[in-house]
Amino acid sequence: MAKTLGKTELINEVAKTAKIEKTKAKAAVNATIRVISGTLKKGGKVQLTGFGTFAVARRKKRTGVNPQTGAKITIPARRVPKFTAGKSLKDVVGK
Numbered sequence: 001m002a003k004t005l006g007k008t009e010l011i012n013e014v015a016k017t018a019k020i021e022k023t024k025a026k027a028a029v030n031a032t033i034r035v036i037s038g039t040l041k042k043g044g045k046v047q048l049t050g051f052g053t054f055a056v057a058r059r060k061k062r063t064g065v066n067p068q069t070g071a072k073i074t075i076p077a078r079r080v081p082k083f084t085a086g087k088s089l090k091d092v093v094g095k
Contacts, residue, residue, distance in 0.1 A: 040081055050088035057082040 005013065007029070015025035036046050036054050045055040061077040085093075 048086070050086045052086045052089055053084045055082050055084070056080070 011022060011026045011029050014020075014029060015022045018025065020028075039046050040054060040056050043056055045053055047053045056079050059078050059080055062075050064073050064075045065071070066073050
């Protein structure tokens, strides 16, 4: 089974790959997450050529069912984050 990288493991791998201190890698990873999150919050998108695009999608209001009671409920419209993989990432994963 493939390994799952958590945030700590990601920071360690970035530090090792970039040959930088873990504190600098942690700052870089945290800054990247903040920039992407902030851009999406403002309704923008982040496009990393070859890797993919982070964007915001709109979900329409819909009807759902409460699994405990079976009662119908209205799920309000909302904005959700969306990631679309780029060609290079798809090619790497597809091998």
